[in-house]
Amino acid sequence: MPTQPKTHAGRERGQILVLFALGVVAMIAMVGLVLDGGDTFAQRRDQQNGADLAALAGANAYLNTYTSGGSVGSASTAARNAAIATATRNGYTAGGGLTVTATVSLLSAGAEVTVDITKPHQNNFARVMGFETWDVSVTATAQTGAIDTGVGAAPWIMNIGAFNPNGSPKYDASNPIAFGEANGDYPISGEDLAWTDFNGSNNVNTNEVRRIITGDNVVTATIGFDQYIGQHNQGNHTALYGDVNSWLAGADVPIPIVGPCPPPATPNADGCFKGWAMFHVISASGGSDKTITGYFLTNFIRQPLTVGACTAAMQAAGTCGRIPTSVFGAYAVRLSN
Secondary structure, three states: OOOOOOOHHHHHHHHHHHHHHHHHHHHHHHHHHHHHHHHHHHHHHHHHHHHHHHHHHHHHHHHHHHHOOOOHHHHHHHHHHHHHHHHHHOOOOOEOOEEEEEEEEEEOOEEEEEEEEEEEEEOOHHHHHOOOEEEEEEEEEEEEEEOOOEEOOOOEEEEHHHEOOOOOEOOOOOOOEEEOOOOOOOOOOOOOEEEOOOOOOOOOOHHHHHHHHHOOOOOEEOOOOOOEOOOOOOOOOOHHHHHHHHHOOOOEEEEEEEEOOOOOOOOOOOOEEEEEEEEEEEEEEOOOOOEEEEEEOOOOEOOOOOOOEOOHHHHHHOOOOOOOOOOOOOEEEEEOO
16 A cells, blocks of 8 residues: 655654754753762862861971970871871761872971872762762862061161170160161161161162051061162151151061171171061151160071971981971961962
């Protein structure tokens, strides 16, 4: 018997069904990737918080162990144990594909603790595309050591002559004085001071120094031995004394201490960095006085401390990882990565 030929409309309906089926699969896959991707980001955020806390705990354990009389070795062990224990308390225990590692790297002064956490993410919808799981990995690094950087340091320099040979201050709380004998490029005596922008290679500008005093420009300065940080323009900057009195009276601030520069500097060039000391500002007076009255709170610390990489020479000498006395009488534990 004759058969009815297939119509063009029937062929179109068949094609539409195939395209619809493929589209549904594609849409399900896309929705799965979006949902599982969002859940992955949430897992990563939680893991990052766990790694951050573990790294900080490890760095803090290193500091506490070393400064309480421990050795570099015992401090390193304590740091690793504390990092792993903190990760465990936050739900990250190694096993079942989850890995937690804690590594202690010695620095020139202190150490850093790095925590890596990897955990599989169990997918739901993405399994349609063949992705049953994928790994989520995070890392965090925390450093510890002596504070070696003056943050918000006062923008003036004072002379090594303000201290006794043993580093104790000649002008302490029992003997405050008005500093400001000559106000030249650099202080020429223990009772003198000079302004600085912590640069040492250009003229000191009044507005620039004012922004440091008011806190609009927070200076973070780690200065090397014998680096010149004096002025070049013999600026008295009279207006700055009023700014000091308004903004810093009653404050305790770190002050760079300078002294004679090495050859080939002229014999009276006393603007080269020698160390730090903490200074209490009582008041300041401009006009014809141009003085800042106050006293030193701490001894002069002759060694600027730098938390940096442990060099091969330092490693051979066995000096890495030690935490020396802080310039500012304090220590730091901070996330660096």
